[in-house]
Amino acid sequence: MLTRELAQLGLDEWASACAQALDAGERMVSLFGRPASGQPDAADEVITTAVLLGGDGGLRLLRGRGRRGQSFLSLTARHPAAQMFERELWEQSGLVPEGHPWLKPVRYEGARQQCMAQHPFFKVRGQEVHEVGVGPIHASVIEPGHFRFMCHGEQVHHLEIQLGYQHRGVEALLLRRPPLSLTSLVESIAGDTSIAYAWGYCAAIEALCGAQSSPETDVVRGIALELERVAMHLASLTGLATDIAFLQGGATYGRLRTAVINATMRVCGSRFGRGWLRPGGVRFGITDALRQDLLATLAAFARDIAQVNDLMLSARSVQSRFRGVGAVTRKAAEDIGLVGLPARASGVAVDTRSSLPGRLYTTHPVATLTEDTGDCWARLKLRMREIDESVRWITNVLQSTELSNAAPAPATLGPLWHDTLCVSVREGFRGPVVQALETGPEGRLLHYKVQDPSLLNWFGLALAVRDNEISDFPICNKSFDLSYCGNDL
Structure with missing residues (x-):
């Protein structure tokens, strides 16, 4: 999504408009803040x-404007899916979501880095x-990540997950290099x-x-993304x-x-696809020889994975270990705003x-694709089904699309438009990867927001463990x- 003119509401009016939406x-995809710029007196404005x-x-x-330390009525009490967004906004900008039921840092950024030992963990009392x-x-x-279990005997009453130990400063680093040369850095935000x-x-x-990639470039990028999805779902299944200890499946x-x-x-020369994509196009196309290679690889793969999936799903030991364990209901998934595969495994059709x-x-x-039970069994089965769907999709595209033997011609890239905000969303194997890039008056990058789906799904894991x-x-x-580094930007 691209926009050049966006009205700024007062902070209270903005919060009210978000609540109405x-x-x-409407589903909240992202919520973030940045320091205002371009005006001498705007240093404390957000x-x-x-x-x-x-x-x-x-x-x-929806865009708003407020001053650091200013409060607005929290959305979380009525819409729990906003809780992590508001916590991050408070931590990064100083705006206070008044009435937030559990306001605490997400990553302990900046001056808070030395305060992680004072994290206000939830307490469960009882002899x-x-x-x-x-x-x-x-x-x-x-x-690194800390997991604090509150247990009664072996049963977990509550799990609180504290992340933020890496302090990588990704978003700030993305503003220190020329915007057209960020690919290698972006590829390493979450290496999988x-x-x-x-x-x-x-x-x-x-x-x-103001450029547009060619249809062939889109096809090559789509094949790359679905290959990544297959590979990483396989890593999860492993x-x-x-x-x-189901060693046949693991091996x-x-x-x-x-x-x-x-x-x-x-x-492309990299098992993780690094260096394959570049602004304007792709560095490597899919030649006739590579097309045949991929089709043959996927055909052999499809036969083998069908066999191991049948073995895994039919094993009583696997069923006993996964069925009914770690369940998240559909309502809970919708309430807390789960995304990606964990949401779909609870019956929420978001993709x-x-x-x-x-x-x-x-x-x-x-x-x-969705499953209904929301437990470990559902997430296991859904990974298998999504692998099958990605293999079907890649095979269909390779068989039905004309591809040149050389890399597609790249789009011509001029200077970045000034005063423009672009929001980009791509469905990775964990869920939607959100990136928002905004330019200032001279076309230079003013802000680069990165959001990994893990940010929203860690709390889902905490709910899944309850009563197990x-x-x-x-x-x-x-x-x-989920990804630790995707959360610890």
Whole structure:
């Protein structure tokens, strides 16, 4: 979405307009703030932006203006899906959502970095209640995060997740380089989602330049994104099988993932797709030889994954371990604003490839798949089904689309338009990757907002663990398979 003229409401009026939109059933895609600029007396002023998705499938923006420390009526009490957005806005801009039921930092940015030990954890009181703290340093090779379990015996009453240990400063770093040379940095925001981030960034830059990529470029980018989706769902399935000691599944899913990422490497030289996409186009096209290679790889892959999926789903040990564990109801998923696969596993049909299809997914639609039970079993099955759908989609596109033997001609990129805001959304394997780029009077990047779907889904994991045994946490955690670095920007 691209806009050059957007009225700024007063902060209270803006909050009221956001509340009315949410009351009417619109879904909040993002909400963020930035320091006002361009006026000598605006140093303490903040521009707020809400990105909303309506029932008609279109994005719309609401923009407000307030002063640091100013309060507005919190949306969270009536619309819990806004809770993380408001906490981040408060932490980054100083605006206070009055009446927020659980206002605390998201990442401990800036001066708050030295205050993480004073995090106000929720307390469950009782003689037989005990707390179990895990992390931020973990026994396995994973990124830092602290999990505080409040338990009665083995049963978890509440889990609070504290992240923010990495302090990478991604958004600030993105403003220090020329806007056309950010691809390598954007690709590393969340390394397992390189293509989704790169495509969103490229699309935003092209829109800000008034350029449009070719249809063939869109096809190549779509193939790259679906290959990434297949590979990372396979990584999740590998972890789920390994966590319950179902070694046939763990070994086979790992082998199949290697086949997919090696196919990606044969196209672009990187198993994670890095360096494949660039503003204006792609560096590597899909030649006739690569087309045949991909089709043969996917045909062999489809046969093998069908067999291991049947083995996994029919095993009584797998069913016993996953069914009914870590359930999130549809209402809870809607209330807290889950996105991506965890939302769809709870019956919420949200997929921006369908609601915001763009040119590519309009021409080549992808099915929005859901499960109803919202438990680890549903998230397991849905990953299998989404892999099948991505393989079907890639195969259909490769067989039905004419592709040149050379990389598609890139679009011509001029200077970025001045005073323009562009919001880009791409459905990665975890959910919608949101990036908002705004230019100032001279066309220079004024603000770069990044939002990983994990930001909204970590609280869903906390709900999933409630009333389960603490030993169920590893499989609940892996069934969501969220990103630490995607959250800790």
